[in-house]
Amino acid sequence: MTLTVQKLTHYFNHPDDYLYKNVSLKFNPSTLYAIVGESGSGKTTFVSFLAGLDSPASGLISYNGKDIRKIGLTKYRNQDVTVVFQAYNLMNYMTALENVVSALSITKSKHAGNRQYAIDLLASVGIEGELATKNVQKLSGGQQQHVAIARALAVDAPIVVADEPTGNLDEQNTKEITEIFQRVAHQSKKTVIMITHDQKVADMADVKIMLENRQFTVKNSPDKVSDDKPSAVSIN
Numbered sequence: 079m080t081l082t083v084q085k086l087t088h089y090f091n092h093p094d095d096y097l098y099k100n101v102s103l104k105f106n107p108s109t110l111y112a113i114v115g116e117s118g119s120g121k122t123t124f125v126s127f128l129a130g131l132d133s134p135a136s137g138l139i140s141y142n143g144k145d146i147r148k149i150g151l152t153k154y155r156n157q158d159v160t161v162v163f164q165a166y167n168l169m170n171y172m173t174a175l176e177n178v179v180s181a182l183s184i185t186k187s188k189h190a191g192n193r194q195y196a197i198d199l200l201a202s203v204g205i206e207g208e209l210a211t212k213n214v215q216k217l218s219g220g221q222q223q224h225v226a227i228a229r230a231l232a233v234d235a236p237i238v239v240a241d242e243p244t245g246n247l248d249e250q251n252t253k254e255i256t257e258i259f260q261r262v263a264h265q266s267k268k269t270v271i272m273i274t275h276d277q278k279v280a281d282m283a284d285v286k287i288m289l290e291n292r293q294f295t296v297k298n299s300p301d302k303v304s305d306d307k308p309s310a311v312s313i314n
């Protein structure tokens with residue numbers, strides 16, 4: 079269940095003006111990855127390829143050994159990957175609970191129509207009681223991002239991609255959200271790939287991937303690496 083990037087190259091206008099060239103990376107389950115890099119370095123573009131939202135100029139992205147274009151990008155997006163954005167992207171006219179219930183129904187989840195499942199999912203990210211039945215516009219930004227994660231998790235995809243999920247949040251909410259992603263990776267055994275500008279968030283990841291000078295560099299967080307655990311990511 080590995081997500082693999084092989085020899086990925088991307089440019090928008092001219093091949094000489096590339097964002098990155100021949101990138102090869104491997105993303106494993108049960109691991110939280112942080113992608114860090116300067117503004118404009120191409121992080122969002124890169125994760126849009128991982129999420130099947132766009133395709134690179136060249137290179138191969140495969141999941142479980144299969145080219146995601148052969149899986150079909152729509153199918154891949156529906157069954158294998160779920161995305162959390164910086165700007166929450168909730169249905170503003172709905173309550174927190176309705177947001178999760180609708181995600182279960184739209185994605186034809188096996189839990190579609192199961193209100194208790196939606197309540198439990200929200201509770202698992204700390205949205206409980208009255209908060210769950212409030213219109214999301216009446217919730218704080220941090221609370222809305224918690225709901226957005228519950229909504230994304232409703233899809234139950236093995237890969238979770240998050241583009242600056244804590245970009246608008248204060249320190250406390252940033253810590254809570256990052257801890258949720260740690261849990262999703264370690265307990266739910268998902269592959270979680272998160273873009274961040276925040277060094278503290280990056281330090282909470284199992285693996286840091288720096289995008290600098292058009293090069294990706296992989297760094298395992300020192301306290302997460304032990305002799306019996308091989309590096310979670312390899313790069314050629």
Ligand SMILES: Nc1ncnc2c1ncn2[C@@H]1O[C@H](COP(=O)(O)OP(=O)(O)OP(=O)(O)O)[C@@H](O)[C@H]1O
Nearest residue numbers: 090091097115116117118119120121122123124273
């Ligand atoms: N569709 C496009 N056409 C042309 N250039 C683009 C397009 N999308 C992005 N770019 C350019 O590609 C570069 C990388 O953009 P991207 O949004 O991936 O960077 P980023 O690292 O995520 O930045 P930030 O941290 O500011 O969100 C930028 O210079 C951007 O202007």
